[in-house]
Amino acid sequence: MQILFLEDEPTIREVLTEYMKMQSYEVTEAEDGERALELLKEQRFDMAVLDIMVPKASGLEVLSYIKEHRPQMAVIMLTALDDEKTQVQAFNLYADDYVIKPVSPIILLKRMETILRRVKRKERQEEKGLVICADSYQAFYDGTPLELTLSEFLLLQTLKKEPGRAFTREQLILRIFNEDYVGNDRIIDAHVKxxxxxxxxxxxxxVIGVGYQFQEGDL
Structure with missing residues (x-):
């Protein structure tokens, strides 16, 4: 996940960046609003964490740019300001969350995780065709979840990962059950049905004489 982090205080920026990197986020830092806007024009980000009170262009100005030009991008506003007016401004610009400093790095990471998970779920629902989500063990078609058993999901996932490849029943059993399954390999036929x-x-x-393969499209 690519994160844009706008923060003008070096110590806070360094500490929070380190925590984000520990969670495997790829973080690009900006010390002022103008630099953040430049980066947004040059790179793609999954989320922005924006301090509001920064030099040259405020975090609210950066948020406004994001919502106009990168509407799918998640945004958390980070500020020491605790007044209602500033919070309302941020939410009117469709910020996903608003965190008051000083903030616990662990709490910030949890907020980021929650929002990114919600954004990914929304993106999946908007995708067309057959979509496999390995992290949630779910399959979707045009955003609608398919009611699959675990074995059916694993079978579909295995086939879809290598479209066009012909798998034998024995290979599919090993992918789905590892070496724990004892029985007739025709169990695969039942799952395919x-x-x-x-x-x-x-x-x-x-594939006659071999097994099964995944074919792209609903031919």
């Missing part, structure tokens, strides 16, 4: 009933298109092709 159920998947075909639940999928809106003919995504799984039978």
């Amino acid at each position: 159920n998947l075909r009933k639940k999928l809106p298109g003919n995504y799984i092709k039978t």
Whole structure:
């Protein structure tokens, strides 16, 4: 995840940046609003964490630019100001959250995680076609979740990862159950039959004499 972090106080910027990097975020720092705007024109970010009271252009000005030019981007406002008027300004510009300094780095990270998870969920719902979400063990079609069992999900995920590849039943069993399954390899046929009933298109092709493969599109 790419994070733009606007903060003019060097110590705060250094500490919070280090915590973000510990959570595997890729952080690009800006010490003033003008630099943040330059970076937004040059790079793509998943989220911005913006201090409001910074030199040259305020965090609210940067937020306004983001919402006009990068409307899908998540934004957390970070400031020492605790007045209602400033908070209302931030929310009127569609900030996703507003955090008062001094803030615990752990709390800030949790806020970031929650918002990014919500944004990713919204993006998944807006995607068209068949979408696999490995982190949540869910499959979606045009944003609608498919009611799959765990075995069905793992089978579909395995096939979709390598479209066009013909998998034998034994290979699919190893991918789904590892070496824990004892029984007839025709269990794969049963899962494929159920998947075909639940999928809106003919995504799984039978390869005679071999097994199954995933084909792109709902042919």
